[in-house]
Amino acid sequence: MNSPLPSPYTPGESPTFLVGRREQVEAAEADLALLAHYGRFLGRVRVDIGSRGVGKTSLLKAIREAALEAGAVTAWVTARADESLVASLVAALTVGLDGIGVDLSERTPLSRRLRRLSLELGVGPAKAGVELDVSGPAAPGSSAASAAFGAFVSAASTAARDAGSAGLCLLVDEIQAAHRTDLRTLAYAWQELQSAPGAPAAVIFAAGLPNAPDVLTAAVTFSERFAFRTLERLGEADATEALEAPAHVHRVTWSPELLARVLAQSQGYPYFLQLYGDALWRAAGPDEGDTLGPHLFDAARSRVESDLDTMFRSRWAKASPGERRLLAAMAGLSGDPEQPVRRGEVAEAMRVGTNDLSVPRRALLDKGLIEVAARGTLRFTVPGFAGFVRAETGA
Numbered sequence: 122m123n124s125p126l127p128s129p130y131t132p133g134e135s136p137t138f139l140v141g142r143r144e145q146v147e148a149a150e151a152d153l154a155l156l157a158h159y160g161r162f163l164g165r166v167r168v169d170i171g172s173r174g175v176g177k178t179s180l181l182k183a184i185r186e187a188a189l190e191a192g193a194v195t196a197w198v199t200a201r202a203d204e205s206l207v208a209s210l211v212a213a214l215t216v217g218l219d220g221i222g223v224d225l226s227e228r229t230p231l232s233r234r235l236r237r238l239s240l241e242l243g244v245g246p247a248k249a250g251v252e253l254d255v256s257g258p259a260a261p262g263s264s265a266a267s268a269a270f271g272a273f274v275s276a277a278s279t280a281a282r283d284a285g286s287a288g289l290c291l292l293v294d295e296i297q298a299a300h301r302t303d304l305r306t307l308a309y310a311w312q313e314l315q316s317a318p319g320a321p322a323a324v325i326f327a328a329g330l331p332n333a334p335d336v337l338t339a340a341v342t343f344s345e346r347f348a349f350r351t352l353e354r355l356g357e358a359d360a361t362e363a364l365e366a367p368a369h370v371h372r373v374t375w376s377p378e379l380l381a382r383v384l385a386q387s388q389g390y391p392y393f394l395q396l397y398g399d400a401l402w403r404a405a406g407p408d409e410g411d412t413l414g415p416h417l418f419d420a421a422r423s424r425v426e427s428d429l430d431t432m433f434r435s436r437w438a439k440a441s442p443g444e445r446r447l448l449a450a451m452a453g454l455s456g457d458p459e460q461p462v463r464r465g466e467v468a469e470a471m472r473v474g475t476n477d478l479s480v481p482r483r484a485l486l487d488k489g490l491i492e493v494a495a496r497g498t499l500r501f502t503v504p505g506f507a508g509f510v511r512a513e514t515g516a
């Protein structure tokens with residue numbers, strides 16, 4: 122007997138086929154080409170923003186692949202509230218340099234300088250035999266910290282280029298979670314490097330939730346250094362490819378009817394496409410050459426819904442009574458499959474004026490439960506939440 126074909130879908134992991142992101146990847150490749158060919162410093166930091174599950178981490182990973190292909194040293198950090206972003210970047214760069222044979226414990230002047238700067242930036246503990254010639258760590262967010270970070274990036278870039286690398290590519294995921302002080306250090310360092318003679322070969326790519334622009338604007342006065350781009354859900358052709366391409370690897374096809382139902386249900390939301398693809402594959406257990414038919418839809422749908430139940434429940438628990446009323450009104454209007462709803466309609470359903478919606482609406486946007494869609498309409502960030510809310514409220 123043949124063992125079943127493994128599911129080619131990737132809920133919660135980077136996809137095998139990253140569809141619909143050519144523009145973003147090509148823009149990154151253009152920056153990386155400047156880095157590699159001319160040793161350029163890229164002063165603008167591109168930040169792709171979007172709700173959870175839209176594909177930010179997957180895109181950033183593709184950019185990291187492109188950076189490695191271009192011959193750069195990469196440093197990947199997922200920002201967190203309980204860690205210093207700057208210290209993590211320095212640590213990740215140190216590992217990256219080590220990977221191309223630049224050993225910071227060597228007795229060269231450059232290694233010594235990198236060591237001293239990393240201590241100054243609070244990255245330690247120092248290895249045995251490392252001299253501690255610093256007056257103490259620079260306060261996060263201070264001009265001493267941004268100067269030290271800038272100097273570290275410069276020295277690291279020189280070391281990397283000397284070792285034959287293209288330069289440095291820093292990747293920051295979940296940038297909205299970083300401390301303000303670290304964002305200041307990073308932004309000021311980038312600002313100062315831009316105007317310094319002999320700027321290092323370095324580039325930063327970042328990704329974050331929709332509130333990342335607010336967080337960055339609050340941290341630094343000159344947020345024009347950051348170029349924010351919204352990462353949209355996938356259009357129909359791309360969503361179709363996300364479902365079909367992984368199956369085609371095993372010569373498995375989708376029936377048009379099943380495809381249409383899953384496309385309607387998942388609304389181009391990448392995480393859903395992977396969840397449905399995976400659930401359908403497991404329900405079908407297909408052999409090479411099989412077709413996935415519409416009879417599988419209901420089984421897949423209940424599997425997907427039970428997978429999401431925990432997430433929906435915790436989101437619902439975090440909503441206040443006023444916010445729940447708004448969610449219930451939206452759920453009642455959005456239908457199945459869900460459609461975006463107009464603010465005026467929501468207010469009408471709740472029998473309040475549109476101004477009365479602004480407080481709970483803002484709170485729900487900040488919590489990432491709803492988002493603004495085309496033409497100022499509102500929709501749930503995760504498809505399927507409307508059905509959950511309707512079941513929960515008995516609507």
Ligand SMILES: Nc1ncnc2c1ncn2[C@@H]1O[C@H](COP(=O)(O)OP(=O)(O)O)[C@@H](O)[C@H]1O
Pocket residue numbers: 131132133134135136137138139140141142171172173174175176177178179180363391392393395
């Ligand atoms: N462009 C894409 N094509 C196909 N699947 C994708 C794409 N982007 C993301 N996914 C899938 O969507 C899910 C969420 O992706 P992820 O990058 O973790 O999102 P985010 O970081 O925005 O929360 C994963 O299961 C991933 O495989």
Ligand SMILES: [Mg+2]
Pocket residue numbers: 177178179294
């Ligand atoms: Mg992510």
